[in-house]
Each structure stands twice: as structure tokens, then as C-alpha cells.
Amino acid sequence: MDPREVLTSVEKKPRLDIGVKRSEEQAVASTSTATTKQKPANGEKRSKKAPKKRKQKRTIPEPYSHDDVLWRDVRDLLGVEVADGIIEEGKEWNSPFQHGEELEVEVSAISSTGDGLAVAPFPKPPWVVIVPFTLPGEVARVKIHQSHRLHSVSSLLEIKTPNPTLRDDSRVKCRYFGVCGGCQYQQLSYDTQLDLKRNVIAKAYRNFSGLPESSLPTIGTTVPSPLQYGYRTKITPHFREPPKKAQKPEGSAKPDWLKIGFNVNDTSQVLDIEECPIATPVLNEAYGPIREKIVSDISTYKRGATLLLRESLPIIGDGNNGDINPETTICVTDHKGTVREKVGDKVFEYPANSFFQNNNSVLVPLTSYVRDAIFAADGISDKPRPTHLVDAYCGSGLFAISLSDNFEKVVGIELAADSIRSAAHNATLNGCQDKCSFLSGDAANIFSVVKDPRDYPRDKTVLIIDPPRKGTDENFIGQMMKFGCEVVVYVSCNVHTQARDIGMILGKETKDGRKYGVESLRGFDLFPQTAHVESVAILRLQ
Numbered sequence: 001m002d003p004r005e006v007l008t009s010v011e012k013k014p015r016l017d018i019g020v021k022r023s024e025e026q027a028v029a030s031t032s033t034a035t036t037k038q039k040p041a042n043g044e045k046r047s048k049k050a051p052k053k054r055k056q057k058r059t060i061p062e063p064y065s066h067d068d069v070l071w072r073d074v075r076d077l078l079g080v081e082v083a084d085g086i087i088e089e090g091k092e093w094n095s096p097f098q099h100g101e102e103l104e105v106e107v108s109a110i111s112s113t114g115d116g117l118a119v120a121p122f123p124k125p126p127w128v129v130i131v132p133f134t135l136p137g138e139v140a141r142v143k144i145h146q147s148h149r150l151h152s153v154s155s156l157l158e159i160k161t162p163n164p165t166l167r168d169d170s171r172v173k174c175r176y177f178g179v180c181g182g183c184q185y186q187q188l189s190y191d192t193q194l195d196l197k198r199n200v201i202a203k204a205y206r207n208f209s210g211l212p213e214s215s216l217p218t219i220g221t222t223v224p225s226p227l228q229y230g231y232r233t234k235i236t237p238h239f240r241e242p243p244k245k246a247q248k249p250e251g252s253a254k255p256d257w258l259k260i261g262f263n264v265n266d267t268s269q270v271l272d273i274e275e276c277p278i279a280t281p282v283l284n285e286a287y288g289p290i291r292e293k294i295v296s297d298i299s300t301y302k303r304g305a306t307l308l309l310r311e312s313l314p315i316i317g318d319g320n321n322g323d324i325n326p327e328t329t330i331c332v333t334d335h336k337g338t339v340r341e342k343v344g345d346k347v348f349e350y351p352a353n354s355f356f357q358n359n360n361s362v363l364v365p366l367t368s369y370v371r372d373a374i375f376a377a378d379g380i381s382d383k384p385r386p387t388h389l390v391d392a393y394c395g396s397g398l399f400a401i402s403l404s405d406n407f408e409k410v411v412g413i414e415l416a417a418d419s420i421r422s423a424a425h426n427a428t429l430n431g432c433q434d435k436c437s438f439l440s441g442d443a444a445n446i447f448s449v450v451k452d453p454r455d456y457p458r459d460k461t462v463l464i465i466d467p468p469r470k471g472t473d474e475n476f477i478g479q480m481m482k483f484g485c486e487v488v489v490y491v492s493c494n495v496h497t498q499a500r501d502i503g504m505i506l507g508k509e510t511k512d513g514r515k516y517g518v519e520s521l522r523g524f525d526l527f528p529q530t531a532h533v534e535s536v537a538i539l540r541l542q
């Protein structure tokens with residue numbers, strides 16, 4: 001069954017007291033963090049009593065950003081024709097709500113950003129209210145705190161009628177859930193989370209690829225993360241600078257103004273957080289003493305700071321120290337330190353402040369899936385077996401090195417100088433330095449390096465693209481089409497820019513007039529309990 005059907009067409013369910021009790025607690029937290037009555041966070045100017053009518057910023061969101069994705073969902077929920085009609089009349093900024101207004105709404109859908117979406121109740125004009133931490137079918141009391149184009153953002157005061165089919169609050173493992181902006185889905189079953197993520201991919205391709213549904217394969221079920229809590233190997237809690245009139249803290253007690261943690265949902269206020277259940281146990285153990293040290297040293301900080309906690313295998317001597325006990329891990333906090341991690345039988349070292357995937361438990365399933373998909377046609381079609389691998393946006397060499405056993409020659413390219421140094425070092429660490437080379441520079445430069453078909457025969461070459469959230473660009477895609485290798489794997493942490501790029505790729509032809517088709521498309525859950533999804537598309541020349 002299409003997960004959307006489960007999640008958007010929910011019959012009314014009887015009110016359940018258990019849901020009400022939790023939401024009362026949550027209401028205290030949500031109201032206390034989202035209204036102007038609350039003391040401002042450290043370093044922020046105290047706002048005077050909020051005016052009833054706030055000047056509304058009329059900003060159109062950056063394409064493919066979080067706000068743009070939300071906007072598409074708002075437009076879909078109102079109905080594209082209705083929304084476009086209001087835009088034509090120039091009334092799309094006329095919010096029917098006052099700042100601070102409280103009302104009851106019925107949530108009818110869940111957005112790709114993980115928020116509940118409700119249509120403003122009659123007699124309000126067509127308008128959407130965004131209600132965080134709620135599910136389709138739930139009736140909630142909310143407080144409006146911002147208005148944008150055809151929608152207003154609210155904070156949740158109380159869930160009056162929970163959706164008992166989807167919600168089970170006993171699943172929630174974090175005491176900050178419902179206030180912290182980190183997780184959206186702890187109240188859901190893990191299967192529902194995976195279904196929702198599949199639906200996000202479907203919507204992204206509908207909204208951003210420009211491709212007819214018939215040109216895409218059925219989107220596969222989302223591959224689960226082996227760990228659903230305790231998986232994050234990196235966290236970056238932060239705190240703000242002490243307020244000017246801050247008293248020197250007495251003894252070891254943490255002053256009230258000092259909040260060390262993550263942002264309150266949808267705000268820039270810091271929520272004081274003592275533990276994070278999605279982070280690994282090693283990070284949580286290290287975090288308590290780190291917090292205590294900050295409290296005792298706080299008078300030495302003139303500014304705020306972002307902490308870094310990253311799980312690592314111990315590195316002894318030059319790092320080439322043979323067998324590593326995978327059970328023993330440490331927490332690296334030095335931004336300039338080195339982190340060591342094992343993925344399957346490969347070892348990776350990288351600078352603590354550089355990019356590496358944050359959920360180690362799912363990296364073997366992810367890299368094995370990519371390998372199996374690349375060789376899926378082997379022995380079935382008359383095409384030659386791939387022998388050469390080009391890893392664009394290679395970071396510290398995760399894909400290049402993990403898959404190196406399956407190829408004769410591998411090349412990676414990466415913009416960040418320290419990551420590319422690590423990739424070369426990792427090739428040596430794993431004994432594949434003779435077949436792997438790594439180049440520093442913009443990803444598009446790789447095509448001038450692999451252009452000689454004697455070095456990289458097109459029919460035996462695979463290209464992996466794993467760009468940052470903004471996706472790749474026209475220059476890269478143009479050169480990739482001229483290169484025209486047999487298989488392309490596009491891995492992305494932002495399925496919306498991936499959909500845009502794949503739409504572009506499918507609209508172009510290689511030099512010899514061939515086109516790519518999408519052979520498979522599915523999500524990987526690198527971020528359980530959150531609305532994020534990693535999307536993997538396999539493209540093959542037709």
C-alpha cells in the first residue's frame with residue numbers, strides 16, 4: 001500500500017487520555033520555548049512585549065531548501081489550483097492569523113520536513129498551519145508564531161486527540177523530544193518512519209525532477225539502519241557567549257543562563273541538553289564531564305562555542321597498528337584531532353572536523369548495496385563487467401576504498417584538501433594505494449583526468465556522485481554526459497537536489513546519442529528518528 005494512503009487519509013479516532021497527558025507536559029515545554037514571555041536565550045536581545053501584528057518578511061525560499069520543500073507541501077495540501085489562484089490575486093501573504101493567536105486544528109498530512117500540516121479551520125480562507133511533532137488525524141491546540149506565504153508556523157500546545165494508529169508515546173526515548181529540533185519521529189514505529197522516507201523520495205521526484213512517473217522505477221523500500229538509537233558517531237552541542245551582566249558562577253553550579261545543547265525546534269534558542277539518545281553511548285558518557293568542564297571554565301569564555309564529540313577507534317603511534325579492537329572506542333573532542341573508523345574490513349582515518357557519514361552501523365549495508373547494484377547486470381547482459389571506478393565528491397574515500405577490491409583502477413576527487421589527504425592515506429592504510437589515486441579539486445575536473453578511454457574505458461567505468469546538499473551542477477552534468485560511462489550511482493543526503501539533477505541527466509544525451517535511465521531508486525536510513533533520508537539512484541546507459 002502506498003504509505004501516503006496510511007498517513008494522509010486517517011479516520012477520526014476516539015480521544016485517548018494517554019496522549020493528552022503527555023501532550024500537557026509537552027505543551028509546557030513548547031510554550032515556554034516559543035513564546036515571547038520566555039526569557040531570551042543568552043546573548044539575544046530581550047524583545048519588548050510582542051506586537052499583535054508583526055511585519056511579515058516576504059521571502060521566497062531558496063530553491064530545494066527546507067523551506068522550499070515545505071512550501072511545495074503547503075501548495076499541494078491546499079490544491080495547486082487554489083494556491084495559484086490566491087497567488088494570482090496577490091493575497092498569498094495575507095495571513096488570517098495574529099502572532100500569538102491560539103487555535104485548534106486537525107492535522108491532515110505530514111510534510112517532507114517531518115511536520116504536521118493542517119488546513120486552517122473554517123471560516124478562515126485557504127491557509128495551512130504547520131504543527132511540529134504531530135501526525136495526520138490528530139487534533140491539536142497550537143499557537144501561531146510566524147506567517148509566511150500561504151502558511152503559518154505554530155508551536156504545539158496540546159494534542160487534544162492523538163492518532164492511536166500511528167502514535168505511541170512509549171516509544172519516545174528522549175526527554176527533550178517535542179522541544180529539541182533534532183528528531184521528529186520518535187513517537188512513530190520504525191516501519192512507519194521508513195515508509196515516510198520512501199514517500200519523501202516519491203514526492204521529491206514528483207516536485208523537483210520534471211520527469212513523468214513512468215520514467216522512474218518503483219521506489220524501493222527504505223533500507224533500515226541496524227541501530228535506531230545510539231547510532232550517531234558525531235554530535236556538536238553548542239552554547240552562546242555569557243550575557244554582559246552575567247554573574248561569575250558560584251562553585252560548580254551551572255548558571256541559569258548557560259544552556260549547552262542543541263537548538264529548540266525551529267528557533268535559534270539553545271536548549272540545555274544533558275544527553276542525546278540518538279548519539280552513541282561513548283559520546284553520551286564523554287558529554288557529561290565535558291559539560292562540567294565548560295561550567296567550571298565558563299568565565300574564561302568571551303564567546304560561545306561549538307563542541308565536537310566524535311567516536312573513534314584508538315589510534316596508536318602512526319596509525320598503522322595492525323588489528324584494532326572494534327569494541328574499544330574513544331571520544332575525540334579536538335577539532336584538529338584524527339578519527340579512525342572501521343567500515344567492514346576497511347579502516348578510515350579522517351580529520352575530526354571533516355565530513356564522514358555519521359551512522360557507522362549502516363555503512364556496510366550502504367556500500368554493499370552500491371557494489372551489488374553496480375554488478376547487478378553482470379552475467380545477465382552482454383555488457384562487459386565494470387573494472388574502473390571514478391568517485392566524484394569522494395571525501396576521505398569511503399566509496400572508492402570500500403569498493404576498491406572489485407575494481408582494477410580507482411580515482412577519487414574532492415574539494416576539501418584535508419579530506420583528500422586522508423583519502424590517499426586511507427588507500428595506503430588499506431593496502432590499495434597501487435590501484436587508487438586521489439585528486440584535489442572541483443569534481444568536474446575529474447573528466448579531464450579520465451578522458452583517455454585507454455585509461456578509463458567508458459563501457460567498463462562506473463561513476464559515483466555523492467555531492468553536498470546543494471547537489472551537483474550543470475557543468476559537472478554536461479561533462480559527465482560527454483564522458484558517457486556505463487553506470488552512474490548518485491548518492492545524496494538531499495533527495496530534492498538529487499531529483500533535480502537526475503531530471504537534468506535524463507533529459508540529455510551522450511556524445512553517441514544515448515540516454516541514461518534510472519534502474520533503481522531507494523532510501524537508506526542514515527538518520528533514524530529524524531525526517532532526513534539518504535537516497536541512492538542507480539543509472540545505466542540505455
Ligand SMILES: C[S@@+](CC[C@H](N)C(=O)[O-])C[C@H]1O[C@@H](n2cnc3c(N)ncnc32)[C@H](O)[C@@H]1O
Nearest residue numbers: 355393394395398414415416442443466467468
Ligand atoms: C556528502 S559528502 C560525501 C563524501 C564521501 N562520498 C563520503 O561518503 O564520505 C560530499 C563531499 O563533497 C565535497 N565537495 C563539495 N563540493 C565539491 C566540489 N565542487 N568538488 C568536489 N568535492 C566537493 C565535500 O567536501 C564533501 O567531502
